[in-house]
Amino acid sequence: MRDFLLLVVLCAGGFVYAQEDSIPPPPGTDTTAVRKARPRKAPAKEPGAREITIRDYKIISYGRDTTFLDTTLTIQKEYRYNYLRRDDFELMPFANVGQPYNRLGVDFDRSGLYPLLGAHAKHYNYLEVADISYFNVATPMTDLYFKTTFEQGQLLDATLTFNTSERFNFSIAYKGFRSLGKYQYNEAESGNFRTTANYSTRNGRYRLRAHIAAQDIINEENGGLLNKELQFESEDPEFQDRSRIDVVFTNAMGKILGKRYYLDHQYTVAGKVRDSAGVPPTSLDLGHEFTYETKYYQFTQTAQNDYFGEVLLSPIDDKATLKTMYNQVHARFSNRTLGALTGFASLYSYSYFFNSILITDDGQIDNRLQGEEIAIGGKYFKRIGGFDVGGDLAYTVSGELTDYSLNGRAAFRINEHHRLWAGIHASSRLPDYNTLLYQSEYANYNWQNSEAFESQKVNSLSVGLESDLFGRVEAKYTTTGQYTYFASEATEEQIAAGQENAYVRPFQEENSVNLLKVTYAREFRLGKWALNNTLMYQAVSQSSPVLNVPDLVTRNTLYYSSDVFKKAMFLQTGITFKYFTTYNMDAYNPLLAEFYVQNREELGGFPMLDFFINAKVRQTRIYLKAEHFNSSFTGNSFYAAPNYPYRDFVIRFGLVWNLFS
Secondary structure (H helix, E strand, C coil), X not given: CHHHHHHHHHHHCCCCCCEEEEECCCCCCCCCCEEEECCCCCCCCCXXXXXXXXXXXXXXXXXXXXXXXXXXXXXXXXXXXXCCCCCCCCEEECCCCCCCEEXXXXXXCCCCCCCCCCCHHHCCCCCCHHHCCEEEECCCEEEEEEEECCCCCEEEEEEEEEEEECCEEEEEEEEEEEEXXXXXXXXXXXXXXXXXXXXXXXXXXXXXXXXXXXXXXXXXXXXXXXXXXXXXXXXXXXXXXXXXXXXXXXXXXXXXXXXXXXXXXXXEEEECCCCCCCCCCCEEEEEEEEEEEEEEEEEEECCCCHHHCCECCCCEEEEEEEEEEEEEEEEEEEECCCEEEEEEEEEEEEEEECCCCEEECCEEECCEEEEEEEEEEEEEEEEECCEEEEEEEEEEEECCCXXXXXXXXXXXXXXXXXXXXXXXXXXXXXXXXXXXXXXXXXXXXXXXXXXXXXXXXXXXXXXXXXECCCEEEEEEEEEEXXXXXXXXXXXXXXXXXXXXXXXXXXXXXXXXXXEEEEEEEEEEEECCEEEEEEEEEEEEECCCCCCCCCCEEEEEEEEEEEEECCCCEEEEEEEEEEEECCECCCEEECCCCEEEECCCCCEXXXXXEXXXXXXEECCEEEEEEEECCCCCCCCCCCEEECCEECCCCEEEEEEEEEXXX
């Protein structure tokens, strides 16, 4: 891994060019100005030669939305400068980088049609099909992301992309990190390799994009603090060195490994190719999408521990494997008057399995769930002036995993300063594979619910307003039937003996669970000062306490921005305050890599203060942050989950660097 990263840096070293002269940004960017790349003179023999600007470095999403590279420095960039490289407002990280995140906010809408492997706590950094970006660049471009971690490690995400011709782009990227952590047996590391290709013919009728992704995420699991009251909450100076604090065990490890091959190509068989303005002319496209992925989750432990109960076999080596193949064929008809209508048919093959069949006193537990799902559906999109309407529907005609999925969305741009939207979601599918079937060397972690569990139904309605004057507000109401969750059946005596995790298993709630979620964001500016605010309110209606979330989460950043050193540097510095109300925070189970419901301990209600100084010099953004600097004087009551502390005060440094040849 080190050799690969060194090679990328050396290859990229000659690609540095300055950026100057502001140009207007496209709709949807989070910046107020975007810079041109230094113009390059084209050979005189090339007719119509023009300057190369930052708009010529295009990033294309899975949904085919196209933006260009953004090299500015904003407060939104500060929020996304983390291990996940996205805003983690609704997440609560554990003490070390690369460890699980507890949820502060919930969204039940399903982006995929089929159940997932499970082990959700290990998947926050796992890049799915929709997370992969494609490129089209005028010259070779490199994106380097670096950030320090906690003890003996670093985080680096490097992307190199170039066009071999005007119509063919290739990219290669690797995100790797290692962090020892402050506590015993707390090491984490991961590697995310991906390579993409993006191609179109000269006339644009045939278009292809593909990617290969190989990822592994590895964590040492220590089970949390063994004596939190005496060694952590007491604030004894002897335990300010967190490596002195005792943990539950030092012999367990969890791992996710996945490999994926993806291809999406389409051909315009009739009519004209989409014009440069993006307005769909009358045309008919035929397309095919293919995905093949193998993934497994593995938990190993060198010896039995009463924390998980009795064992059938020791040492422990639990491994759940999922192999899937997805094929979809579609036809898309587009017309300026009628809009764009797509019809598709898909075949999904799956095999979720363990190594052997298990025979117990209660009966047989199979080692495999496998089958095929055939679905049909369609998508529609139409733009009429400032009004957009779209949606998609999928219905399973053969198979047992999924019944249906429906999404609809409408948006109206009142004027250039105000925009309204509304959306609906309805879906019915079985819960994730690890709730339907699981096998372990630990006796209590063996179950088969493939016949007992019913499809989980989700229905939601959302409305929102985005205004330059009032800010952004969104409200969503969701009702869920047959809500599936993990919980412990342990008695008070068993919990007191430290065996709560020995009785964790999946359940389904017979009564509906209803959630109202309202999010409001607004920034106030006065000269070079700004106050950025994000507030989230949640209210749950349920018969049994199976869904626990904080009532209120807030994040407020007061910051100052200015050009300095005769505009050679742009500086941004400030303080971020984050807080959430106390609630029965979900507990973490390291064997399943899942969070489970607990209703005996309320956590939260503590402030988190970060001080940051960020700067932009040409195309380099530099980040320096003092994280949770108030931890030393607000008391050791900060937890990310029961027995798992949030991180102490730490100073971290990093940068993002874009290089152009």
